[in-house]
Structures are given as structure tokens and as C-alpha cells.
Amino acid sequence: MSDTAKTVALHGGLLALLFALGFLLPAYHHGNLARIMVLASYAIGYNILFGYTGLLSLGHALFFAAGMYGMGLAVQYLGLSPGPALTAGLVAGAIVAGAVGLLALRTAGVAFMIVTLMFAQAGYLTVLYFGAFTRGDEGFVLQQAQRVLWGIDLSDPVHRYFAAFALFATCLAAVLWMVHRPFGKVLIAIRENEDRARMLGYDVFAYKLAAVILSGTISAAAGAAYGLLFGYVGATFASVQYSIFPLLWVLLGGAGTVLGPFIGTLFMFYLIDLSSGITTAYMLIAGVVLVLLTLFAPQGLAGELRKRIWRGLP
Amino acid sequence: MDIGPYLLLASLEGAVTAAVLALTAVGLSLVFGVMRVVNVAHGEFFMLGAVLAWWVTSLVAGHAALGFVLALLVVPVMVGALAALADMTILKRIAYDPERTIVATIGILYIIQQVTLMTYGPDARPVEPPFNTRLALPWIEFVDGKPHIYWPWGLSTTTYKLGVIAAAVLVLIGVWLVMAKSRIGLIMRATQLDRDMALAFGIPVERVYALVFGLGAALAALAAVLIVPIQQAHYLMGGDPLLLSFIVVIIGGLGSLPGTVVAAILIGLSDGIISVFFSPTLAKILATLLVALVLVFRPQGLFGVRRA
Amino acid sequence: MMLMSTRGLTRQFAGLHAVEDVDFDLPQGQVRALIGPNGAGKTTFVGMLCGRIAPTSGTVVFDGQDISRLAAHKRINLGMAYTFQITSVFANLSVAENVALAARRRRHGGAVQDAVVRALQQVGLQDRLAQNAGDLSYGHQRLLEIAMGLAQHPRLLILDEPTQGLTDSEIAAFKALVRGLADTTTILLIEHNMSVVMETADVITVLNSGRVLAEGSPQAIHADPAVQRAYLGTGG
Numbered sequence: 037m038s039d040t041a042k043t044v045a046l047h048g049g050l051l052a053l054l055f056a057l058g059f060l061l062p063a064y065h066h067g068n069l070a071r072i073m074v075l076a077s078y079a080i081g082y083n084i085l086f087g088y089t090g091l092l093s094l095g096h097a098l099f100f101a102a103g104m105y106g107m108g109l110a111v112q113y114l115g116l117s118p119g120p121a122l123t124a125g126l127v128a129g130a131i132v133a134g135a136v137g138l139l140a141l142r143t144a145g146v147a148f149m150i151v152t153l154m155f156a157q158a159g160y161l162t163v164l165y166f167g168a169f170t171r172g173d174e175g176f177v178l179q180q181a182q183r184v185l186w187g188i189d190l191s192d193p194v195h196r197y198f199a200a201f202a203l204f205a206t207c208l209a210a211v212l213w214m215v216h217r218p219f220g221k222v223l224i225a226i227r228e229n230e231d232r233a234r235m236l237g238y239d240v241f242a243y244k245l246a247a248v249i250l251s252g253t254i255s256a257a258a259g260a261a262y263g264l265l266f267g268y269v270g271a272t273f274a275s276v277q278y279s280i281f282p283l284l285w286v287l288l289g290g291a292g293t294v295l296g297p298f299i300g301t302l303f304m305f306y307l308i309d310l311s312s313g314i315t316t317a318y319m320l321i322a323g324v325v326l327v328l329l330t331l332f333a334p335q336g337l338a339g340e341l342r343k344r345i346w347r348g349l350p
Numbered sequence: 351m352d353i354g355p356y357l358l359l360a361s362l363e364g365a366v367t368a369a370v371l372a373l374t375a376v377g378l379s380l381v382f383g384v385m386r387v388v389n390v391a392h393g394e395f396f397m398l399g400a401v402l403a404w405w406v407t408s409l410v411a412g413h414a415a416l417g418f419v420l421a422l423l424v425v426p427v428m429v430g431a432l433a434a435l436a437d438m439t440i441l442k443r444i445a446y447d448p449e450r451t452i453v454a455t456i457g458i459l460y461i462i463q464q465v466t467l468m469t470y471g472p473d474a475r476p477v478e479p480p481f482n483t484r485l486a487l488p489w490i491e492f493v494d495g496k497p498h499i500y501w502p503w504g505l506s507t508t509t510y511k512l513g514v515i516a517a518a519v520l521v522l523i524g525v526w527l528v529m530a531k532s533r534i535g536l537i538m539r540a541t542q543l544d545r546d547m548a549l550a551f552g553i554p555v556e557r558v559y560a561l562v563f564g565l566g567a568a569l570a571a572l573a574a575v576l577i578v579p580i581q582q583a584h585y586l587m588g589g590d591p592l593l594l595s596f597i598v599v600i601i602g603g604l605g606s607l608p609g610t611v612v613a614a615i616l617i618g619l620s621d622g623i624i625s626v627f628f629s630p631t632l633a634k635i636l637a638t639l640l641v642a643l644v645l646v647f648r649p650q651g652l653f654g655v656r657r658a
Numbered sequence: 659m660m661l662m663s664t665r666g667l668t669r670q671f672a673g674l675h676a677v678e679d680v681d682f683d684l685p686q687g688q689v690r691a692l693i694g695p696n697g698a699g700k701t702t703f704v705g706m707l708c709g710r711i712a713p714t715s716g717t718v719v720f721d722g723q724d725i726s727r728l729a730a731h732k733r734i735n736l737g738m739a740y741t742f743q744i745t746s747v748f749a750n751l752s753v754a755e756n757v758a759l760a761a762r763r764r765r766h767g768g769a770v771q772d773a774v775v776r777a778l779q780q781v782g783l784q785d786r787l788a789q790n791a792g793d794l795s796y797g798h799q800r801l802l803e804i805a806m807g808l809a810q811h812p813r814l815l816i817l818d819e820p821t822q823g824l825t826d827s828e829i830a831a832f833k834a835l836v837r838g839l840a841d842t843t844t845i846l847l848i849e850h851n852m853s854v855v856m857e858t859a860d861v862i863t864v865l866n867s868g869r870v871l872a873e874g875s876p877q878a879i880h881a882d883p884a885v886q887r888a889y890l891g892t893g894g
Contacts, residue, residue, distance in 0.1 A: 092449055139646045146388055146448045147645050150596065154642035157593065161635045218762050221751065225759050228748040235708065235742070236810065237734035237763045276589075280456055287453065317467040323460025330444055330454040347790070 079297030081254030082282035087292035090227030095156030101274035103256025108269035129256020137248030175270025290338030368618025369518035377569030393592025399571025415480035433567030479579035667716035749792030
């Protein structure tokens with residue numbers, strides 16, 4: 037099989053499987069998988085910046101929350117229907133990402149990490165500060181009537197599953213397409229050797245900014261979809277923890293691979309799900325996995341797969 | 351109460367914050383200065399200091415001062431040893447790579463925090479101060495152009511709070527003496543200047559790193575032991591000191607101990623005074639944005655000079 | 659016509675002059691070699707030409723345009739190419755993709771693939787299209803660097819020690835390649851290997867302690883006593 041055929045078979049196969057599971061899974065796992073697909077879309081967005089461009093952000097919760105609150109506040113206070121509200125979320129994410137990118141990309145390495153962390157922290161505190169509108173930590177619930185998109189009731193579990201699937205499939209296909217386009221290759225080139233890319237004549241700053249905005253917008257799409265599908269908007273999703281999660285998922289699944297974000301999210305979700313049945317200290321798992329990954333498998337699961345089995349894994 | 355006495359009260363409270371913050375931030379700054387890594391778990395070492403202080407004092411019967419003094423002596427050593435262990439088992443193995451160290455210390459953060467939740471539980475618990483006498487403070491107002499001393503209601507501090515400030519000053523002088531005058535301080539500074547050269551001169555760099563990482567954590571723990579009679583011990587209390595230490599260390603110039611102390615005093619005092627005028631949330635928003643912008647527009651000056 | 663000129667070009671590092679007051683003129687179509695002992699400021703000098711290093715003072719003119727304040731990538735897009743002294747290929751991309759990244763600055767669609775194949779043929783790496791660049795031997799990575807420079811079809815090709823680490827036969831092929839390019843491309847070559855310099859350069863500029871020590875034909879430079887003292891005498 038040619039590399040292209042293998043790529044199509046692998047990623048198409050996953051999507052077909054997820055589609056079929058929408059009809060087969062019992063209610064509990066059905067709901068979980070819907071959540072995982074939305075969160076994996078978030079991780080896919082994160083991976084564009086971290087995995088492909090080589091920029092480690094500690095502040096992506098800002099983009100996720102921008103999408104979620106952009107959508108949620110538009111529904112709650114402007115009375116928008118879900119379609120325009122989702123657009124509002126995407127636009128909010130893109131604008132915030134553009135602003136953060138313009139500033140944070142003036143730094144590199146550790147300083148970039150701290151700057152993104154600080155911006156996200158400021159964003160989280162802003163959500164709390166405007167508690168009169170956002171309801172702070174407590175958050176607010178979107179009623180069933182507010183969650184009908186094009187006549188489809190997204191609070192219905194089946195509809196919700198396939199809406200999550202549609203989001204995930206779109207993000208996956210978009211990234212797969214991107215990494216095979218010159219644009220994606222330039223991002224990888226920047227990750228591999230920024231100076232060399234610049235000396236080939238590429239405007240590195242512009243490409244990095246585009247990557248931040250693309251990554252932020254996909255994260256915002258996931259945030260907006262999460263709020264809409266699960267009917268809840270709250271400050272937790274803007275907290276540091278939600279900046280760490282996508283890093284964890286992508287590291288576990290394999291940074292710079294198309295499938296990695298999904299694999300990482302799936303594993304981590306069930307690890308935390310299982311352990312939260314045993315203890316309230318379920319974030320312990322996240323900590324242990326982070327340490328073990330940095331120590332023993334910095335390439336992640338899909339990265340190991342690429343190293344051992346198929347070099348051409350996109 | 352008038353604004354004058356109110357500001358005096360805010361400054362006194364701010365001075366306590368500044369004292370504790372200076373200790374915590376100097377720990378973080380020391381680690382960054384010598385090892386060139388950012389320890390995101392620093393706040394958890396602070397939290398661990400407070401929780402262990404509660405534990406040690408709860409074991410000791412008799413006068414409150416007895417348990418407290420024991421905690422003051424034992425807890426920083428315990429936390430420092432734990433940090434040194436984390437350094438040797440984790441950070442050393444990833445060769446102190448700056449980015450991977452941040453990811454690893456985020457992991458350590460969650461491990462410490464969650465293990466504390468599992469063992470110590472979700473409650474906030476107080477520690478009794480060893481001494482705690484209320485001191486009312488006078489204020490001067492001008493009545494018909496003549497100064498007039500009076501005792502505004504609510505304007506007071508405690509001997510313990512003054513004790514915290516004094517203790518922090520003493521410890522900081524101690525740290526300075528160690529760094530500037532002692533042999534071990536010389537070794538640390540040599541390692542900071544040029545790691546490879548230090549190795550070539552036979553300095554056991556790995557042991558120095560473990561020592562510095564432990565010392566940094568011990569300072570945070572010490573700060574926590576001092577503050578815990580004022581502020582209760584809770585497993586989530588590490589977030590604020592971490593954030594504030596970041597702010598202080600970045601504003602003060604990374605790795606610079608005098609800069610860190612000055613910035614801690616500045617931030618600690620202004621934190622108290624600003625919160626008189628603004629909500630604490632708004633003050634924190636402004637502070638985090640300030641730090642981000644300092645890093646963006648003065649990265650070379652404040653994020654330390656890279657070794658050639 | 660001068661393709662590249664500098665006037666009073668100076669760069670200080672911590673008070674030391676790495677490059678001091680260099681006036682330099684490179685006519686179109688010439689192969690110029692830049693030689694000098696280690697630490698003479700050669701890499702700093704070309705770094706200022708292509709924008710990797712900002713000059714402390716002085717001007718750089720490319721094709722009649724003052725580019726002293728222009729960002730590096732914009733200078734490259736004017737028609738310069740720079741190959742790195744330390745191999746800087748994109749290790750986790752294929753050999754073909756490395757060259758394609760260079761070729762795409764000027765070409766689109768199918769022309770990219772043609773340019774990739776041709777550039778790799780020119781350096782003799784046409785059999786290694788699909789290999790990961792990071793898996794190439796050191797010498798082959800150097801050749802890939804050169805291919806990336808060629809694929810850009812530059813008007814000025816700056817090569818920073820291209821033959822370092824190459825075998826004798828690869829060096830011979832490199833000499834032939836440079837002579838073949840000379841008709842279409844202006845070349846500035848930083849080189850330690852004197853046989854490469856003598857056989858390919860039209861004119862040699864000798865840099866010593868950040869200043870131009872001598873400039874002239876290979877024969878004239880070879881005979882220059884000052885150059886021999888400063889550079890050739892030390893065995894280069």
C-alpha cells in the first residue's frame with residue numbers, strides 16, 4: 037500500500053469506527069465518547085501549535101474559554117440561536133488568539149510558556165471578575181430550548197454524539213490536509229529549525245502567528261461546542277487545569293501526529309474516569325502520567341508507533 | 351476609619367505578605383538562577399510546608415510554642431529533602447531541559463497536591479501561633495491645627511505578625527551570608543556562572559543542583575510555616591504563592607536575589623494597599639498582565655542573560 | 659554592475675570589533691571567495707549581508723537597494739540564498755521535502771518537484787529523495803544544504819564552508835558544480851579548503867581581525883606577503 041492509501045485507510049477507518057460506535061455503544065460510554073471527541077478536537081487544535089510548530093503554550097484554556105464564553109454569553113444575553121452563537125465563539129477565539137500571538141510570539145521557549153500562562157490566568161480572573169455575567173465558578177446552564185441548532189436538539193444524546201463526531205471529523209480532516217500542504221510543511225520546518233526556515237525566506241513570525249490563530253480558533257470551536265453540547269458554561273474551563281490538559285493529552289498521544297491527540301484524550305479520559313470512581317484525588321493520575329511521559333516516552337504513544345512501525349505516520 | 355489609619359493597617363498587612371513572599375520568591379529565584387529551570391511545583395512545596403507544620407504541631411502536646419518551634423526546624427528540612435529527591439529522580443534524568451522540566455514539575459505539582467488531598471483531606475486547618483499579643487496602634491490627626499494622638503478602632507497588629515517580619519528578615523540575611531560569604535555559596539555561584547567550567551574544576555554539579563533545588567523548596571516551606579498561624583493550611587493554598595513568586599521573580603530580574611527581595615517588598619506592600627482601592631481580583635488581573643508584558647517587552651533584561 | 663556592496667560595515671560584540679569598517683563590492687556573475695583565519699569575522703560578515711546579524715553601523719546594498727534595515731526573510735526573497743556553516747537541515751522531514759521547502763519560494767505546483775529533482779541531481783543525492791534528512795551522513799547533509807541553496811535559484815548564493823566534511827570525490831564534484839553555476843549565479847564562498855578557493859574563485863577577499871586585509875585574483879592573493887603572514891603561513 038502506498039503511504040497515501042495507508043493514511044486514508046487509517047484515519048478513515050477511525051472515523052468510520054467512531055461513526056458506527058454512535059449506534060452501538062451503551063449510553064454511558066456513548067456520552068463519554070461524545071465528550072472525548074470534543075476534547076480531542078481541542079487537543080488537535082493544541083497540537084497544531086505544540087506538535088507541529090514547536091511552540092509550547094501553557095495558556096490554551098484562554099482560547100477554549102473564549103469560544104465557550106463567546107458562544108454562551110451570546111446565547112444567554114443576546115438571545116442568539118446556536119448557529120450565530122457558535123460563530124461568535126469562533127470569532128472571539130480567533131481575536132483573542134491573534135492578540136495573544138502578537139504579544140507572546142515576541143518571546144520564545146520558557147518565556148513563551150510563562151507569558152501564555154499569565155495571559156490565560158488573567159483571562160480566568162477576568163471571568164471571575166465579571167461574575168455578574170459569567171456567574172464565576174458556579175457557571176450557568178444553557179436550557180434545552182437554547183440548544184436547538186438548525187432544528188436539531190443538541191441535548192438529545194444521539195444528536196449530541198453525531199454533532200461531536202462532525203466537529204472531530206472536520207478537525208481531523210483539516211489537520212491531515214494541513215500537514216500535507218506546503219503550509220503544514222513550513223510549520224514543521226519552523227519546529228525543526230526556525231533559523232533555517234527564516235533563511236529560506238519564510239516570514240517565520242507570520243507563520244507562527246497563523247499557527248497560533250488556527251490553533252486558538254480550533255480550540256475555541258471545541259470550547260463553544262462543549263458548552264453547547266453539554267449545556268454548561270463555567271470558569272473551570274478557563275482555569276490552568278484546562279491549559280494543562282491538552283498538553284497532557286497531546287504528550288501522551290504523541291505530539292506532531294494527527295491521531296495522537298485523540299489517542300491521548302481517550303486514554304487520559306478513561307484513566308481519570310476510572311480513578312475518580314476510587315478517589316477524589318483523580319488529578320494524581322494526570323501528575324504521574326506527566327512525569328512518566330517526560331521521563332520515558334517524550335514521543336507519546338503515536339510517536340512510538342511512528343518510531344517503531346511506520347515512519348510515514350502523519 | 352479614615353484613609354490614613356487604613357493605609358497604615360494595609361501597609362502592616364502588606365509587610366507580612368512581603369516578608370513571606372520574599373522568602374518564597376527567593377527560593378524560586380535561587381533555583382532559576384543556579385539551575386536555569388523554572389520550578390512550577392514551587393507553590394506545592396509551600397503548601398506542603400503549611401500542611402506538615404499543622405501535622406508536626408498536632409503531634410506535640412503542651413505549649414503551642416513547643417510544637418511550632420519544632421515545625422520551624424523540622425518541616426523545611428523534610429520538604430527540602432523531598433525536593434532534592436525529586437530533583438535526583440526526575441529532573442536529573444531529563445538533563446534539566448528547560449521545557450521538559452516545566453512539564454515534569456507540573457506533574458510533580460499535581461502529585462504533591464493530590465497526595466495531600468488523599469492524606470490530609472480537603473479541610474483547612476489552623477495552627478496556633480506561639481505568641482500572639484494584640485497591639486493597638488496610635489494615629490495622629492490634626493484638630494484645629496494641633497497634632498492629636500488617638501487610637502483608631504481596628505488599627506492594630508499582633509506580636510506574631512511582627513515576629514514573622516523579623517524572622518523573614520533574619521532568614522534572608524542568612525541566605526545572603528551563605529551565598530556571598532560561604533564556600534558552598536561560592537560553589538553555587540560558580541555553577542551558576544558556568545556549569546561546564548564548574549564541572550571541569552571538579553565541582554559536583556549534580557549534587558549542587560539537588561542541594562539548590564532542596565534549598566529553594568525549604569525556603570518556601572519555611573515561609574509557609576511562618577504564615578500558617580495567620581492563614582490556615584489547605585491543600586490548594588499553593589496556587590497564589592506560586593503566581594506571586596513568579597511575578598516577583600520576573601519583575602525583580604530572574605536569578606537576582608536582591609532584585610527579588612526588592613520586588614517582593616514592592617509587590618507585597620502594593621498588594622495590601624492596592625486591595626484597599628481595587629478588588630483583589632482586579633489587582634491580580636493587572637499584576638498577571640504586567641508580568642506578561644514585562645516578559646514580552648523586556649525579555650532579554652528580565653529573563654536573565656543566556657550563557658554564551 | 660555591483661550585485662552586493664557594503665560601506666563601513668561594522669559589528670561589535672561586547673565592545674570588541676568582530677567586523678570593522680568593511681567596504682565590499684561583489685559584481686554580478688563573479689565567484690568570490692572570502693577567506694581568513696578562524697575568528698576573522700567571515701561568518702559575522704555574511705550574517706550581516708543576509709540579515710541574520712544586525713550591523714552596529716554601516717550599510718548593505720543589494721542590487722541597488724539599501725537593505726541594511728530589511729528583515730532576513732525579505733532579503734532572501736530579493737534573491738539571496740544562504741547555506742549554513744553548521745548543517746541545519748530539517749531533520750524530521752524527507753530529503754525531498756527539505757529541498758521543496760526551498761524551491762517553493764520561487765515555484766509552484768509541478769515545477770517544485772522538477773526543481774527538487776534537479777537540485778538533488780546537481781549535488782548527487784537524487785537517490786535519497788524519501789530518506790529522512792536527519793538520517794543522512796554528515797557529508798550528505800552538507801550536500802543537502804547546498805541543494806537547498808540551489809533550489810532557491812538565487813541571484814546571490816552565499817555558501818558558508820560548504821566543503822567541510824566532504825570526501826575528496828565530493829569536493830571535486832563540488833568544484834565542478836560551482837564552475838557550472840558561475841554562468842548564472844553570483845557566488846560568495848566562505849572556504850578553508852585552499853584548493854577549492856584557488857580553482858573556483860575569480861576574486862578572493864581576505865578578512866583578518868574583522869578588516870579586509872587584501873583583495874585580488876587567486877594568483878595575486880597567493881603571492882601577497884601580508885596574506886601569507888596572516889593566513890596562509892599558519893596553514894589555514
